[in-house]
Amino acid sequence: MSRKLIGAFVALGLSAAVATAQDYPAKEIQGIIQWGAGGSTDTVMRAVTPHAETVLGGTVVMQNMTGAVGAIALNHVAGSDADGYTLLMGAENPLLYKVMGLGDKDYSEFTPINILARGTPILVARNDAPFDDYAGMMDFIKANPGELRIGSTGPGGVPSVVTAMMNTEEGTLDVTAIPYDGDGPALTALQSGAIDVMPAVLGAAIESIRAGAMKPLAIFDTEASAKLPDVPTVTSFNDGYNAYLPWGPFFGVFVPKGTPDDVVAKLTEAYATGAENADFLALMDGRGFTMMSISGDAAADFLTTWQQNTAWLLHEAGLTKASPEEFGIARPGQ
Amino acid sequence: METLLALLTVFTQPDLLLLVAIGTFAGIYIGAIPGLSVTMAVSILISFTFSWEVYPAISLMVGIYMGGVYGGSRTAILLNIPGAPSAIATAMDGYPMAQRGEAGQAIGVTTVMSFFGGLIGILVLALAAPYVSVFALKFQPRDYMLLAVLGILLVGSLSSGSLVKGIFAGALGLAIGAVGRDPLTFTERLTFDLQLMEGGISFIAVMIGMFGVSEALLQLQNVDKTAVRQKITKIVPSFGVIRKYLPLSLQTSTIGVIIGALPGTGGDIAALMAYDHAKRVTKNPKVPFGKGAMEGLVAPETANNAAVGGAFIPMMTLGIPGDAVTAIMIGALFIHGLNPGPMLMVDQPDMFWFIVGALFMANIFMLIFGLTGIRIFTKIVEMPRAVIIPLILLLSIVGAYAVNNSISDVYWMLGFGVFGYFMRHYGYPLGPVILGVILSRLLDDNWRRAIISEREDLGRFFEGILTSPLSFTLFAAVILIFVSQTPLWTALKTRLFRKASQ
Numbered sequence: 162m163s164r165k166l167i168g169a170f171v172a173l174g175l176s177a178a179v180a181t182a183q184d185y186p187a188k189e190i191q192g193i194i195q196w197g198a199g200g201s202t203d204t205v206m207r208a209v210t211p212h213a214e215t216v217l218g219g220t221v222v223m224q225n226m227t228g229a230v231g232a233i234a235l236n237h238v239a240g241s242d243a244d245g246y247t248l249l250m251g252a253e254n255p256l257l258y259k260v261m262g263l264g265d266k267d268y269s270e271f272t273p274i275n276i277l278a279r280g281t282p283i284l285v286a287r288n289d290a291p292f293d294d295y296a297g298m299m300d301f302i303k304a305n306p307g308e309l310r311i312g313s314t315g316p317g318g319v320p321s322v323v324t325a326m327m328n329t330e331e332g333t334l335d336v337t338a339i340p341y342d343g344d345g346p347a348l349t350a351l352q353s354g355a356i357d358v359m360p361a362v363l364g365a366a367i368e369s370i371r372a373g374a375m376k377p378l379a380i381f382d383t384e385a386s387a388k389l390p391d392v393p394t395v396t397s398f399n400d401g402y403n404a405y406l407p408w409g410p411f412f413g414v415f416v417p418k419g420t421p422d423d424v425v426a427k428l429t430e431a432y433a434t435g436a437e438n439a440d441f442l443a444l445m446d447g448r449g450f451t452m453m454s455i456s457g458d459a460a461a462d463f464l465t466t467w468q469q470n471t472a473w474l475l476h477e478a479g480l481t482k483a484s485p486e487e488f489g490i491a492r493p494g495q
Numbered sequence: 496m497e498t499l500l501a502l503l504t505v506f507t508q509p510d511l512l513l514l515v516a517i518g519t520f521a522g523i524y525i526g527a528i529p530g531l532s533v534t535m536a537v538s539i540l541i542s543f544t545f546s547w548e549v550y551p552a553i554s555l556m557v558g559i560y561m562g563g564v565y566g567g568s569r570t571a572i573l574l575n576i577p578g579a580p581s582a583i584a585t586a587m588d589g590y591p592m593a594q595r596g597e598a599g600q601a602i603g604v605t606t607v608m609s610f611f612g613g614l615i616g617i618l619v620l621a622l623a624a625p626y627v628s629v630f631a632l633k634f635q636p637r638d639y640m641l642l643a644v645l646g647i648l649l650v651g652s653l654s655s656g657s658l659v660k661g662i663f664a665g666a667l668g669l670a671i672g673a674v675g676r677d678p679l680t681f682t683e684r685l686t687f688d689l690q691l692m693e694g695g696i697s698f699i700a701v702m703i704g705m706f707g708v709s710e711a712l713l714q715l716q717n718v719d720k721t722a723v724r725q726k727i728t729k730i731v732p733s734f735g736v737i738r739k740y741l742p743l744s745l746q747t748s749t750i751g752v753i754i755g756a757l758p759g760t761g762g763d764i765a766a767l768m769a770y771d772h773a774k775r776v777t778k779n780p781k782v783p784f785g786k787g788a789m790e791g792l793v794a795p796e797t798a799n800n801a802a803v804g805g806a807f808i809p810m811m812t813l814g815i816p817g818d819a820v821t822a823i824m825i826g827a828l829f830i831h832g833l834n835p836g837p838m839l840m841v842d843q844p845d846m847f848w849f850i851v852g853a854l855f856m857a858n859i860f861m862l863i864f865g866l867t868g869i870r871i872f873t874k875i876v877e878m879p880r881a882v883i884i885p886l887i888l889l890l891s892i893v894g895a896y897a898v899n900n901s902i903s904d905v906y907w908m909l910g911f912g913v914f915g916y917f918m919r920h921y922g923y924p925l926g927p928v929i930l931g932v933i934l935s936r937l938l939d940d941n942w943r944r945a946i947i948s949e950r951e952d953l954g955r956f957f958e959g960i961l962t963s964p965l966s967f968t969l970f971a972a973v974i975l976i977f978v979s980q981t982p983l984w985t986a987l988k989t990r991l992f993r994k995a996s997q
Contacts, residue, residue: 198538199822208830211545223542224900228694229676263681310948315681339636339944340679345822349758349815353632355948368814368836440832447834 185245185424186219192414193238194223195231195251200343201280201364201448205412206250208444209277213435217427221248230254230315232264239270243417245424248274253410256468257317260475260490262482267468271415272425273460275432278450279409280362282323282381283392285370287351290358295379295398298358299331306335312347312359313338316480319410320344322471323360323381325478326408330401351375362410363388364448382407388449405470411453413460429456469493501848504550505856511554515853518558519860525559526566527578529703530894533563534819541827549831549846554853556827560820561857564762564799565609565865572601572792573875574887576707580698581762581799583929584770586706587653588784588791595787596723598873603730604789605796606865607737608744612797613858615748616755616804620811621851625840627805628812631756633965636944637956639759641969643938646764646930648973649771651980653926655785658980660923668931669938671696679940691903698932699898700908705925707891708912711884713919718880725873731866736789743773743790744797751798755805761818762799762806763933769798804854811847813837 192210196202203225210221226234231254238249249271258264284295292298302309313320320338328334341347344361351359352374359366360381367388369375379395380386383406396402414432416425435441436454445452455463470493472485485492505511525531537556544552567579572589585605592601619627634642647665654661674685675695686692747769754765773784773794780788806817814836816822828835833843840847875883895908915925949955960966978984 197822198534198541199816199819199824199826203538204826204829207541207545207826211542225538226899226901228899230681233694261681263676307950315679317681337947337950339948340940341944342678342940345816346759349632349813350636350944352813352815353634355635355944368834368838372837372841374813374837443832444829447832448829 185427186217188219188246190217190219190221190246190248191241192221192223192248192250193234194225195227195234195249195254196225197227198225200345201362202250202252202412204448205277205445205450206414209432209435209438209441210250211435212438212441213428213431216434217431223250230258230263230317232258232266235264235266238415239266239417241417243419243421245416245420245428247417248428249415250412251415252412253467253471254317256464257472257475259488260472260481260483260485261317263317268413268415268464270418272418272420273456273464274414274416274425274428275436276411276413276453276455276460276463277432277436278445278452278454279407279411280319280364280450281386281407281409282319282360283363283366283370283386283389284323284358284360284378284381284395285348285351285366285375286358286378287354287356288374288376289354290376293376295393295395298378302334302336307337309334309336309358310339310356311336312344312351312356312361313340314343314347315340317475319362320347320360321480322408322475325474325480326381326402326405328478329474330399348375362449364450367449382409386449388446405474407451408467408470409451411467432456466493498844498848501845502852504845504849505554505852508550511550511853512856514551514554515558515856516860518555518560519562519857520558520864522559522562522564523566523569523861523864526563526582527569528890528894529570529576529578529707530699530891530897532579532699532898533560534823535897536563537820537823537827541823541830544827545830549828549833550849552827552831553824553850556824557850557853558857558860560824561613561800561803561854561861562864564803565606565613565796565861567799568605568609568792568796569602569872572605573598573872574707574883575710576887576891577702579763580702580929580933581766581802582795583702583706583763583926584653584766584795585792587770587926588786588788591785591787592792593725593873593876594723596726597787598725598876599727599730599869600732601787601792602869602872603866604732604736605792606862607732608740608793608796609800609865610858610862611737611744612748612751612800613803613854613861615745615797616752616801617851617854617858618804619752619801620804620807620854624808624812624847627752627756627808628815631753631758631809632813634757635959635963635966636941636948637959638963638966638969639757639937639941640945641960641966641973642757642760643934643941644973645969645976646768646934647938648976648980649767649930650927652771652774652784653767653930654924656922656924660921661927664918664923664925665927665931668928668933669935670931671701671928672698672932672935673939678936679943696907697895697898697901697904700895700904701911701932702929703891703895704908704911705915705918705928707887707894708909709915709919709925711887711891712912712916714880714884714887718884720880722877722879725877727870727873730869740789740793743776744793746776747772747794747797748801751801752805752808754798755802756808756817758809758815758817760937762802764937765802765805766795766799767930767933769794800858807850807854810835811850812840814839 241247377392567582568585570578571582571586575590650665751765773790809815810821
């Protein structure tokens with residue numbers, strides 16, 4: 162507590178004199194994690210940040226700020242001073258807030274420091290499901306309309322996007338979507354038989370697949386995963402998926418727009434170096450994440466493309482509250 | 496042999512033992528302060544212990560977890576403010592004891608019984624983890640829903656006085672729990688288009704306000720009364736006392752382990768259910784429940800500490816967290832390069848046995864730290880009200896702010912504090928409000944999941960309940976407990992009794 166107090170006093174003194182980038186970081190940096198403790202975003206951020214701190218020569222105090230699908234954290238950081246002392250550690254959802262009617266801000270109010278990695282969706286089924294592969298599932302859906310229970314995590318979540326892809330490519334599927342608050346609880350429900358299939362992130366399901374507690378049906382990527390080489394890609398069943406893939410949720414560190422360039426440069430360097438740490442790479446590999454570690458224009462382009470593709474996909478599947486056009490989100494390829 | 500070595504790791508390495516001890520000690524105080532939660536402490540520890548080896552990091556976390564679950568009872572007994580949600584039931588009989596000058600005795604019994612409950616939880620974890628996790632996985636959404644309904648029926652035993660007022664309070668709690676963006680569909684509910692309401696109302700803020708601030712306001716009315724002198728003899732309960740409550744504590748520990756092992760339910764629900772169970776099975780308590788019945792302390796405290804061992808069961812066997820704290824510990828294992836999941840027990844059985852050993856030691860430290868220093872603690876109750884009331888308010892404000900570092904939580908907390916004061920004034924019990932908030936999402940989410948998976952067909956829903964043995968048992972329990980609270984039951988009982996005596 163006393164350390165925090167001293168920190169606060171130091172900060173007070175420094176804000177009087179204009180802090181220059183040479184001094185940065187001159188006080189503790191706040192890292193606001195958009196999701197709860199123990200989740201994927203939380204784990205990734207807590208794993209990479211200590212390595213970035215060594216490069217930065219400062220302390221990043223991480224704190225989970227949950228609520229309203231992450232919008233509370235996003236609004237908090239967007240409203241803070243653009244001085245590099247408040248970081249947003251978030252995932253992909255904010256890019257869909259506008260079309261989903263969840264908020265009026267997204268990453269366009271931020272400068273990306275580093276898009277660390279992306280996840281790969283995988284479709285898994287419970288062990289005693291009456292089919293063993295992707296084609297079998299499609300036949301089952303056609304033969305038993307409305308009977309297949311598919312896990313979801315609410316509009317805009319990974320399962321909703323994967324389901325939208327399937328609906329677009331395979332024709333509208335008559336399935337029953339059961340909502341869960343996160344893929345962890347949904348995968349638990351899958352093992353207890355409460356749902357039949359679940360489009361999850363590879364990292365969340367990999368250990369259970371390895372143990373034979375659930376059946377993998379298809380990887381939603383253009384190439385097979387090195388972690389699960391035997392699982393077929395969904396593009397091997399239907400070429401049409403190539404239009405959307407590779408696609409996946411991602412994790413990134415952001416600062417509010419208007420942060421001084423040299424501060425952004427310092428942070429970018431710190432996180433880029435941190436993301437090269439061997440322990441961190443091993444952790445990400447073990448969880449089946451694909452490392453990206455992009456920043457600057459590459460990151461900005463990635464965000465734009467991701468938002469265009471996903472927002473329009475969801476819009477055309479009839480899942481959005483408002484058209485992407487209203488927010489100036491162009492159709493992919495335009 | 497290897498198993499034994501792994502189990503004994505914590506005993507053979509003094510530094511690990513020390514870390515467990517430090518963790519437990521810190522946990523007791525973190526648990527005792529409302530708003531500072533074990534969940535928060537463990538997630539801070541993830542960053543703090545980042546560069547450590549995995550065993551020391553886990554040692555510290557296990558200690559904090561065990562100590563924290565127990566620590567919540569301290570402030571519940573001494574100040575009528577549960578330090579953690581799992582100590583809500585403890586306040587109901589613990590505080591009346593403190594008011595009679597028996598705080599020392601109450602803490603003594605609580606400590607020994609927490610130790611006992613913790614021990615049962617650890618034993619079940621060590622000996623039967625795979626079986627319990629298979630059982631826990633049997634629970635379907637409709638079973639969770641029935642469990643929540645069973646919980647709602649506790650309103651009867653949590654409200655002293657008018658049942659109608661209790662039901663009103665419970666319904667209010669359910670509504671408070673539903674405020675904000677619905678986590679399943681993201682639709683706004685009861686938000687009145689205010690951004691403030693979008694994130695929902697923090698349950699901890701409600702709890703601290705209702706118990707902490709309203710207690711402080713209530714005490715203002717008798718500022719000039721002198722505090723009760725606390726008797727500090729007979730702190731450690733005699734063997735006879737322990738033996739007397741042994742059967743009850745075995746039952747409530749079992750409730751604790753099972754509720755703890757179910758993903759999505761934790762020590763708070765376990766403690767309330769155990770309290771209700773105790774009230775049901777204790778025919779003639781020496782002191783009535785709500786006035787300082789020993790059974791009312793034994794039940795929740797055994798259950799919430801037994802839930803700790805229970806929560807580790809799905810975590811260690813399946814990689815599924817049993818509650819919020821184990822969810823964070825799974826993240827910690829990941830960061831330390833382990834892969835928690837169904838294969839952990841196969842690939843790294845040492846980890847499992849190490850955690851069992853560490854939990855066991857944490858439980859023993861909890862007993863030691865719990866039974867020492869009681870004398871100093873009981874002095875808190877003897878402090879003049881002019882000191883204690885501002886202290887309670889300060890603690891409440893810090894606690895409410897600490898949950899989310901958000902100032903609006905402090906306003907919610909103060910608002911509910913004033914509201915809670917008036918509720919008490921007009922004889923509305925506060926327990927059911929908190930119960931409602933805790934159960935709101937369990938009930939609501941699982942009801943929706945259950946009915947959606949039956950394609951919104953009530954016929955199929957009930958068919959499911961009647962054909963599954965687990966659902967049917969829960970359903971029967973719901974009906975039975977419901978009927979037992981209506982006048983119908985008394986009428987039926989007298990009639991049956993008369994028949995038998997003829």
